[in-house]
Amino acid sequence: MRASPLSRQRRLLLQGAASLGLVAGWNARAATADAGGVPSSAKALPLSAVRLLPSVYADAIQANQAYLLRLSADRFLHNYHRFAGLPTRGALYGGWEADTIAGEGLGHYLSALSLMHAQTGAPALKPRIDYIVAELARVQRAQGDGYAAGFMRKRKDGTVVDGKEIFPEIMRGEIRSAGFDLNGCWVPLYNWHKVFAGLFDAQTYAGNAQALQVAVDLGGYIDKVFAALSDEQVQQVLNCEHGGINESFAELYARTNDKRWLALAQRLYHHKVLDPLARGRDELATLHSNTQIPKLIGLARLHELTGRRSDADAVDFFWKAVTRHHSYVIGGNGDREYFSGPDTIAAHITEQTCEACCSYNMLKMTRHLYSWAPDAAYFDYYERTHLNHILAHQNPRTGMFTYMTPLMSGTAREFSSEENDFWCCVLSGMESHAKHGDSIYWENADTLFVNLYIPSTVEWKTAAARLEMTTRYPFEGDIAIKVKRLAGQRYYTLALRIPAWASGHTLLVNGKPFAAARGKGYALIRRRWRAGDTVRLSLPLELRLESAAGNEGVVALLRGPMVLAADLGAADKPFTGLAPALVGANILASFAESDKAKAVYRSVGSGRPGDMKFTPFFAQYERRAAVYFNAYSEAEWAASEVAFRKEEARLKDLAARSVDVMHLGEMQPERDHDLQSDISYPVSYRGRNGRDARTGGYFSFRMRSGPGPLALQATYWGEERNRDFHISVDGERIAHVVLDGSRPGEFIDQDYPVPERLTAGKATIVVRFDPEPGRTAGPAFGVRLYSR
Incomplete structure (x- = not known):
């Protein structure tokens, strides 16, 4: 994901999100009225x-x-x-x-x-x-x-x-x-x-x-x-x-x-x-x-x-x-x-x-x-x-x-x-997954907190009461709570959590509007209750965008408490495309509801490379998903495409000059290159495969060689720290590498000239990575030998 300052254009395209708590996320709890009777402690039922x-x-x-x-x-x-x-x-x-x-x-x-x-x-x-x-x-x-x-x-x-x-x-x-x-x-x-x-x-x-x-x-x-x-x-x-x-x-x-x-x-x-x-x-x-x-x-x-x-x-x-x-x-x-x-x-x-x-x-x-x-x-x-x-x-x-x-x-x-x-x-x-009911209901004396809206029944012994909550939340915003059993009549407080993301709510008691007190994010219903009483809370499940910390131009889509993700296909089918993006002057307004009951939406005109179907992320067990998206204005998207094509041209030139490429961490390329190793492990990170060697270990492989001045290029993740190792060619060290985390957020390519005497007249060479004692070599996410 790119990281760049938020431009004025991007601020405009996210305009619909600001009013819905884009920046604050779940930390946006607005100041409420005074605690208004919220107990100072609580315990779970x-x-x-x-x-x-x-x-x-x-x-x-x-x-x-x-x-x-x-x-x-x-x-x-x-x-x-x-x-x-x-x-x-x-x-x-x-x-x-x-x-x-x-x-x-x-x-x-x-x-x-x-x-x-x-x-x-x-x-x-x-x-x-x-x-x-x-x-x-x-x-x-x-x-x-x-x-x-x-x-x-x-x-x-x-x-x-x-x-x-x-x-x-x-x-x-x-x-x-x-x-x-x-x-x-x-x-x-x-x-x-x-x-x-x-x-x-x-x-x-x-x-x-x-x-x-x-x-x-x-x-x-x-x-x-x-x-x-x-x-x-x-x-x-x-x-x-x-x-x-x-x-x-x-x-x-x-x-x-x-x-x-x-x-x-x-x-x-x-x-x-x-x-x-x-x-x-x-x-x-x-x-x-x-x-x-x-x-x-x-x-x-x-x-x-x-x-x-x-x-x-x-x-x-x-x-x-x-x-x-x-x-x-x-x-x-x-x-x-x-x-x-x-x-x-x-x-x-x-x-x-x-x-x-x-x-x-x-x-x-x-x-x-x-x-x-x-x-x-x-x-x-x-x-x-x-x-x-x-x-x-x-x-x-x-x-x-x-x-x-x-x-x-x-x-x-x-x-x-x-x-x-x-x-x-x-x-x-x-x-x-053995305790989904353990945090729904909490109590202190005659206050019952309802913190999670999960369909359930509860025996509240303090009030000698049995309550039932029915709802399709978070797919729908209506929550119904009924007093199923209560001996006689008694006063208690039912404290219903009003989420910070909710732009409003309606509350009915026995079918009539109820003016509840507010405190610490709760609607506090204090009244004399009897068996058969009902409460209906309705929360607006509106769409909103939230930015990823560190870059306001990287966004995710939510509906109420639920993260929605783009469906990129079945998990058992490969995904070879680029990460999708969202483009437009008001991205939030570009989403259209496809199936309200299942929280399914589609982007209309804003998806790149094409529009996408969005469904609840948690339910995409066997699908490939996209959760975060780079958000662009039309002008930024055009500029991004130019930069992408420039990078494509650079990689194409490098490929033309390459003598051999070693895809570390992949079974067939490692076999083809006669990989040898000890205390060495394949790794995968950010879609790239690689390999490291821990202290006392090594990994080596054979690469095709060629005439003329050559360089060895290795790729590392720029945030690796405390990595200290040597690279040798046919037993002679050509590089001492120390990775200190100085290039965060990107893969880095480091080039090491190979002395011509080590490749002259040779069809192949052996490249070896050895860590210093107590340190790790790599991980290296690919090695390339190319003409300088």
Whole structure:
């Protein structure tokens, strides 16, 4: 995507969007009347009190429940049994569950079963929950010290063994901690965070009392490990991704009132990342997104238990920074799993955007913040992300999940397989789609908040009431709430969220207009209620454009809370065209409604290279989509075409002078060029394939040679940092390359002259990339040998 200053012409062509909140997005909560009786805190109604009625959310629940029941608890338990010396009862699953992160899936699976049990009450779920907890207790008895884990350790000689052997080393101070590796284990503390979460969810949602004792015993083992370490060594361990292990021990303290766990939770504070946030500094660029978010959730839980203000401040600052400066239109964040600089979204619209785990965790964090100080602005973000990212993350036809949710035009979503992936986003997906009812209704005393408009019934015990919400929202703007049961008559307040994007609304109580008070983004209906009373809220679902942070000329189309995307064809068919654009004097006015009930629109005269059909992004599971568009005036579009043709001419000249081209990361070209490698991996980014080599590795390939002075050209992404490597030709180094991130937002071509003595009389040459120790070579997105 191009990045240029917003011209006067482009300001005019977006004129229709400004009045609809173009710039502000979901942060546009206008000043409302005073709080007017909005309580100062809130808690969600129990998940078991909510039952979903038919909707896309109910479809997601159904597909996920079917998948959970197809999975095997014994296969997730395989390594737990094996490492405890117990007979295994099922083969190890594939994918990540067969790698050194094995065992993570069990914790997520236990959480998902427990949440689904509360959400649906399905009788087949509870026995699985109880079985898993009992087996973990049996594993601990066999281990004899509270230990239970499924993760593995890869030794320096390549042997894969029980991960337990790293902990005596760590306790001796032999700590080798990197971003995702701790002494040869892939994120073991992150893994345990998920096991703790599963145990706590089994207790909370399925009433399993044994789960807490298993958690206490596991906590005892981990506490002994950290008790042997100095504070400096603890920080060294925390340099490896550790999920929200601080939250695990904060929660263990909350459930046992044993201050031992609180002390450990507070000790597991990663100063390098959390201190800047507590001081209000956004230093998130280049940090791995999902490594950081759980740490802040842990701080949120600690604040709730201790009242320490600095913890709340860090969480509040982080949430605002991410939602206002680092998030895409669908609510997700991260490119290649990492934060970019603030307000640079327009430069990071790729096929590797929006890791699903990040949104799963941001929604958890939003719940904490909302509970401390209810404000509808939190749920403007929550709704956007829940609808446009979380729903997009599952294919309800198969029940499978994406890892990334790509926003680059024409990129298809890639879904998991049944038994051979188990990426983190598959596992968090099992949870996300087991609890769509958990944030609809919140309460404080005699106030019931309705934050999400999802068809459902709710048992509100505080008021001894049963309510039913029916709606086709977000496809239609009418929401009906009926008091189905209420003993006698009583006063309470029904607080209905009025989204920031809504340009107005109408509210009827028992068919008559009602002048509700307003506060914190809510319409507050305070009255004496009786069984049979009805409320009807109507929200205008108007189209609007929103700009991507960093370039007001890159826009997305929304209708109410829903992101609409251009349909670019079936996912199983290739997309070879250019990213489409929108052109005109008033782009917003160029859209025509095709099917109101399904939220289908068409561009009329504004689409380039042609007009397009727009449908809800989340529902395009098996389609190729375009979400963001460069917006042009007619004059700008003409100028853009001239620049494109000029670039085409340059590339055509370079192709004519090329002796050979190596398409790295593509199977057949790598075979054709006799690729050799070690600790080297294919990569894909922004529609280009490439290859890197990690420390201790290399990659080499054979290229055709020719007469005359030649140059080797390699292509890199301009934001790569801390890359330090050498390029050699037939064993002689011709270049020392350092990539320092100095060319953001673009691919760069770097040319290296090849001494003629290295090519004279040769039909082929061998090109090799070698990283410096501790660094990475590349990734290189293609190599070309051409005549100078």
